Amino acid sequence: MSLRLSTVILPYRRWHEGSRSAWVRAEELGFHAGYTYDHLSWRSFRDGPWFGAVPTLTAAAGVTERMRLGTLVTSPNFRHPVTLAKELISLDDISGGRVTLGIGAGGTGFDATALGQEPWTPRERADRLAEFVPLLDRLLTEDAVSYEGDFYAAHEARNIPGCVQRPRLPFAVAATGPRGLRLAARYGQAWVTTGDPKLYEEGTPEQSVQAIRGQVDKLADACAGIGRDVTELDKILLTGFTPDRSRPLESLDAFVDFAGRHVELGFTEIVLHWPIPDSDFAADQKVFERIAMEAPAQLR
Numbered sequence: 001m002s003l004r005l006s007t008v009i010l011p012y013r014r015w016h017e018g019s020r021s022a023w024v025r026a027e028e029l030g031f032h033a034g035y036t037y038d039h040l041s042w043r044s045f046r047d048g049p050w051f052g053a054v055p056t057l058t059a060a061a062g063v064t065e066r067m068r069l070g071t072l073v074t075s076p077n078f079r080h081p082v083t084l085a086k087e088l089i090s091l092d093d094i095s096g097g098r099v100t101l102g103i104g105a106g107g108t109g110f111d112a113t114a115l116g117q118e119p120w121t122p123r124e125r126a127d128r129l130a131e132f133v134p135l136l137d138r139l140l141t142e143d144a145v146s147y148e149g150d151f152y153a154a155h156e157a158r159n160i161p162g163c164v165q166r167p168r169l170p171f172a173v174a175a176t177g178p179r180g181l182r183l184a185a186r187y188g189q190a191w192v193t194t195g196d197p198k199l200y201e202e203g204t205p206e207q208s209v210q211a212i213r214g215q216v217d218k219l220a221d222a223c224a225g226i227g228r229d230v231t232e233l234d235k236i237l238l239t240g241f242t243p244d245r246s247r248p249l250e251s252l253d254a255f256v257d258f259a260g261r262h263v264e265l266g267f268t269e270i271v272l273h274w275p276i277p278d279s280d281f282a283a284d285q286k287v288f289e290r291i292a293m294e295a296p297a298q299l300r
Helices: 017-028 053-062 081-094 122-141 177-185 203-223 254-261 285-298
Strands: 004-006 033-036 068-074 101-102 146-148 155-157 169-174 190-193 234-238 270-273
Touching: 004 068, 004 285, 017 033, 017 053, 017 254, 033 053, 033 101, 033 270, 053 068, 053 081, 068 169, 068 270, 081 101, 081 155, 122 155, 122 169, 122 177, 155 169, 155 177, 169 177, 177 203, 190 203, 203 234, 254 285
Parallel strands: 004 033, 004 270, 033 068, 068 101, 101 169, 169 190, 190 234, 234 270
Antiparallel strands: 146 155
16 A cells, blocks of 8 residues: 555644645645644644634535545644534534544544543543443444443434445544553554654654654564454554654655655555644645655656
8 A cells, every 4th residue: 555645734724825725735736634733722732723623624525526634633632522523424424435534532632621621631632432332432423322331421322324435434543551552452543653752852753763663563572462363453643743753844855765764664545734834744745745746757
């Protein structure tokens, strides 16, 4: 399988002031998928404009025809499986079956306290994700669901007619710990990583590749534990969080070198942040577009 390139377009601009044109251009450039973050706000963008993921993806579905669309990633921090399922089924219908749900445990950022709760511990986040994903799987595949769990409940929740994609839209599970990797193995059509966050500040690119290789090996073990072939899962790398930072976007050759090292680890999709001036995701738009158009052929 040849490497797919995708992009993540952050929802920090009004739709008619740059956001719409970015989604249209992403499809013109041939990206496999266009994703967006599913947050209420995010890091350095907290005090500026920030729009909702599902409405943004719905609008993107209306101005694109081929490119897949998705969240990277949704978490239980402010979502409930019952309401999320209804929104996803609607988005899958509007887009003609082009939606992928990226989903993970979430973190301790602004989403974690926006509803007035204390931030959950890593274990609490893992506990909730372990209940959230199986319930969402049922809600997207069954006409009616009743369920009573430790964190979530559903009472005769109706989701007719279900997803356009059958048996449901694909899950891309973001995980590096053992419990999350087991969820990815059992419920995922893809697995997502950003690398090892402990290496972000002072690690080397070589250490990062080694750490990611270890994650891939643990994913294979999780798959083997349930009798699944790990090659059945797409492996997605969301860039921008490894020690390389923005260096892979400095030139076509730099990106091809970076991507090639990860293709060797089994990655099938690499996701690039759409350039945002004066941010962690600043990059030359012309170089970015050249990478989008020329790198896939060099990586076949």
